[in-house]
Amino acid sequence: MKAHASTIEANWEQVLAEAVFKYAGSAYKDINKMQEDDADVAKAYKGYVKHWGELKGFSMALQSGRNNLGETAGTMNELILFGPVTLDNSYVTGVTSSGDFKREKRMTWNDYQLQLLKVQQLMVDKFSVASRVNDQLADLGALAEMLGDQSNAETD
């Protein structure tokens, strides 16, 4: 049991970072689904909010572990936000003195998707995430690989 506990302890942060990576990708894809011409927006939005909740949950767990993530935690929270960007493009920015959520600012879906891409990049840069489920840059990499680095570098 102690050996297992040690393995879990050693890889805990990595597992959470991979989950953050995965759900940032899920939320990105959900936003695309919501914007499709024939989208069932209510259903797609439900999926998006569910995945966003998982993203937020794992990101909270990641920064509440043994290690103080410092600036990384701050950046992650700024990118993920306090709450998801909602259908009217507003999002929670804080709480009023009476306990209500402040939702004064708006963000376009494109801007929020860019933030989700940055979350994925942050997980790669800071935690060297190896398992990259829902990698939104994977298609870029696959096509670049197919074309080859210097394939067209021949001169004339």
Place this chain on the structure above:
Amino acid sequence: MEYTAIFDDFLSDFIDPKKRIFVGYLGLSLIIAYVWLVAVRRSTLKTAHAQIFNRKVFFSKSARVDYKLFFINRAFSLLVSPLLITQIAIATFIFYALHRQNIVHSGQFSDANKTFVVALFSLSMFIADDFTKYFLHRWMHRWPMLWAFHKVHHSAETMTPITVYRVHPAEGILYGLRSAVAQGIVISTFIFAFGNIVDLYTIVGVNILVFFFHMAGSNLRHSHISIGYWKFLEHVFISPAQHQLHHSVADEHHDKNFGAALAIWDWLFGSLHLSEAEKDITYGLGLTESGPKTIVDMYIKPFQDISKILILNIRKVRKLLFLSSSEKPFEARFGPKL
């Protein structure tokens, strides 16, 4: 083991279908040359054979320099390639930037017909690549500092398929960057607009259009086998004869046919020259240009030429500044003498 790996690396271009000198393309070029000489030029098979494997071409001083440069430049390429910015870095940068506009959203056209999208991507990649090649090649001729590097390629006095490697490493770097930029722009734009349905039509792992370009005898461009197409076709595709003409020392061929696969760019921008049947062409730099004489010269001379150009330009600027103040003629400064 290490030596074998290095040797394999050096010769890998011969077994890589993404490279022009892949043995399959070389073999096809050979067949095309035989067919051209026997069926079109009415040579006997023996004469065609002697013409194709002309020892004066393949063992000329110029060709032997090409073979040496092939190995030296491969070494440069292996060292420098990992340091260059990659197409994936450029694609990621542009993909991020595309999220900053709000006209089109990510994956907006992801429900488009996949066959159409893959065909469009394959075509766009080919056109973007060929277009950027045209312009970089044109600039290599028109800008004196770039010409100093490109002159190395044009100093070839006989041409073999290996002449494609007779380039200064600086030119190789420029072409590599060009390729990265072209690919980065097209990949990121397509993935942003069409999502994960984007793919490439390939044969043996190569863009189908690039494959056909090589199958059509791309290696004959740098050869002594002068194959011209019909006039109308030479407005669309660059024939081997048109590219050979690009290497000619004749004044009328100067700065013509910069295109790689497509002649359309030359046609559009006024640098097209159709092939001329039965015309003997002398390759090289001619008498007015001083080219590199030795292998070391190939690498050093462009920098010497560039420093000369810079010194000349600095002198011109100084002269202009000088003349604009105290050194201006008396009349210019104070009016006519009384």
